[in-house]
Amino acid sequence: MEVSTEYAVQMHGITKLFGSFCALDHVDLDVKKGSIHAVLGENGAGKSTLMNILYGLYQADSGEIYINGKKAEIKNPNTAIGHGIGMVHQHFMLVDNFTVTQNIILGNEVTGKFGIIDTKKAREEIIGIVKKYGLEVDPDAKIEDISVGMQQRVEILKALYRGADLLILDEPTAVLTPQEIEELIEIMRSLISGGKTIIIITHKLKEIKASSDVCTIIRRGHSIDTVPVADVDEEQLATMMVGHAVKLVVEKAPAKPGDVIFEIENLTVKNERGLEAVRNLSLKIRRGEILGIAGIDGNGQKELVEAITCLTRAQSGTIKINGVEIQNTTPRNVIDHKVSTIHEDRQRRGLVLPFTVAENAVIEKYRTPEFTRRGMIDRSRMTGFARRLIEDYDIRPAGCESQPVRGLSGGNQQKVIIAREISNEPELLIAVQPTRGLDVGAVEYVHKMLVRERDAGRAVLLISLELDEIMNVADTIGVIYAGSIVASFPQGKVDENTIGLLMAGGRLNETGSEST
Amino acid sequence: MKLAAKVLKKPIASTLIAVLFGFIVAAVVLVAAGYNPGQSFGALFHGIFAKPKYISNVIIKATPIILTGLSVAFAFQTGLFNIGAEGQYIAGAVAAVLVGVKLDLPPVLQIPVVVMAGVLGGTLFGWIVGYLKARFGIHEVITSIMLNWIGLYLSNFVVASGTYHMPNSTSTYPVNPSSYTMLLPNWKTSKAGMAALKPHQWLYEVMLKTDVNFGFLVAVLMAAIIWYLLYRSAKGYELRAVGFNRDAAEFAGINVNKNITDAMVIAGALAGLAGALAITGTAPHKISTLAAFENNGFNGLSVALIAGSSPIGCIFAGLLFGGLLYGGQSVQQDVGAPTEIINIMIGTIVFFVALTKIVPVLAEKLEKRGAGHVQ
């Protein structure tokens, strides 16, 4: 591609090695000014690495970068900012007990006389940006008091305040609720009409279709193609990304539910602030059944999972697995009763990041005779076990069993957890947002796994903020609102609108809903 | 270039560079203070290596700080900052004296009993810290600092108390000789022993002029055991998991509180062992009134830092530290430079080791430059 001032950014022939592993092999990316450009690729394809190079966090081993048609040397984030590049990372970098304004000016303070920070002027400037792009953030709120979606806006503001013309958003929607995603897309549009350019990474094809103009596909460190989004459909995108056809709809045989093996009755749980987050909640799951819980974030999902896994005390009510009460015991006891959980917060609860993949793979069973004899861990068995999981679950890069899990891409970290939890052969498998941050191929895979577990006679509890996922995968769909299951339906007996209404606290007039 | 970069990325390389920088800065300070650095370093190395007895004394001096260093390094690997090694060391020494003065069994029984008493003393101090953290969430640094002072005053209390105080002195009675852990303490001073040692100049000097004792062997053994415990045992896996990510460990069913307590108990035991072995292995085999801390525990912090919290590394870091402490005395005697210079040097080494995270970064730069040249 010619170098031209039509393009905000052109990255040509970018190659990046990590040791002997080639993460990017002569990758090209040309982003037209004033466009929204999506970057699509499987987990571990090299998307974040490419963006980190553009933002100066990594240095390419070879290749050129042109900004507005001029060759640029981007040595570190400061030079990137100097070139008008801003980046919003998936994990925010904000100071919790600072206000929005303080966070935005941090490291870039406007000082008046005697070097005193001119907060007033900065605040006005921020309000100006907020108004211009419809970002709607209270500049005086503390970070710890605002939602994740708001925090993301603060990150965007921070970049704009530093004069960014090109914004890189690395998986911005993975942490957002569906409503927040719509709002973000609106904001992106107003940024474009304000003359900005955006690069967005996302695994959700729907979002690419809804927001982007052009899409570049990367597969295992190679550029595959760059296409106008209007010319392709979701299936085609998925196929280009994975290299073979992907089924976006979950295929499964009708459920053959058996006995009830998991039962919650009248459960009440308080949250950290002492408020009842789960109220009188009851539910049942049978063998061979996937119960999906749909709901808007913050309606008690987190506390429900914490109570089941005994991280939090239940105020009242019972939780029974195979007839045994497990509430208010210990996480160990819950695991011993064959409950496995894929936690939504993989880096905090799911993994010990400095541990190797192998060490992480055995974290719930290192004490079993399989891995420990006379108090000593059998390391060859441990790595052997991890190698099997890596192979069975296609965790990449192959042969990563002795690497710290921190070096894996986000999606592959998730696969390590999923592989580990399923390998426990649980009676009840709890999956909370199991596909967050996964590419479509991996999503298909995870859904298949959940169905396979179901068919193997396990009970599966799927909790997700993505309605599509619940509608597609669950055999029974429950709706959680204000800490209670307000209704439940067999799959296919309810439409998305009804569920959406119930999730928002609406009521059903029609009969046919069997409320629990 | 590539090779240089590769070597520089090894942690040991950065440590050695830090040591080198420590010497350079010390040289600058020496010049500024009007001393000849060459002469001073000459005196330092002379004071460490010139005579067998010097080397022996360095090892003796290194023994307790290897153990306290191990205590700190171990705690650090499990996510705890054991600034209380000082107090645990004192508790170990006090407990060893309490038992060793009163009890007089045959050595085969006496030595294990007295050493175990010291270990228990340190363990108790460590346990208190661990328990308070696990049960009430009180930060270990706060309780450790308080226990350090409690240890100091406890020690002084024992020195002053009736049955232990040796009249006309500022110390207790020494422990009974049956508790001594020197190499052949009776034989070497006997006629036969002297006669046997006499022809071997080197042995004679080391055996008779220094307190050669088993402590160093114990310290090396403990370093190996701690390494094995941390990296090969199920318990060590647990401890490290809790240290790296408490939330994930808890979620995986690991008992976090128990592991915090266990880690502090083991750390305390190691520091207590250091205190006990100092009493049984080196003169004057007793405790004296302490006006200030003797730094056996605090030096352990530096040793652990230099060692990068590696148990095996503690052996070498402890020897380096012991060498500087002991050889530093010669700098004062021979050149007249104040021992503060040595302290500055130690300080700089620790400082640069703390900064060694930048060495791999420099190595990366070097590597890139190398790659540039190749193209």
Ligand SMILES: Nc1ncnc2c1ncn2[C@@H]1O[C@H](COP(=O)(O)OP(=O)(O)OP(=O)(O)O)[C@@H](O)[C@H]1O
């Ligand atoms: N610092 C690093 N050291 C070693 N390997 C790395 C490092 N960072 C990334 N990698 C490897 O490079 C490859 C690309 O990683 P990258 O994070 O760019 O993937 P990604 O496309 O963003 O994936 P995801 O969608 O899962 O976030 C992966 O195989 C990853 O394991």
Ligand SMILES: [Mg+2]
């Ligand atoms: Mg990524």
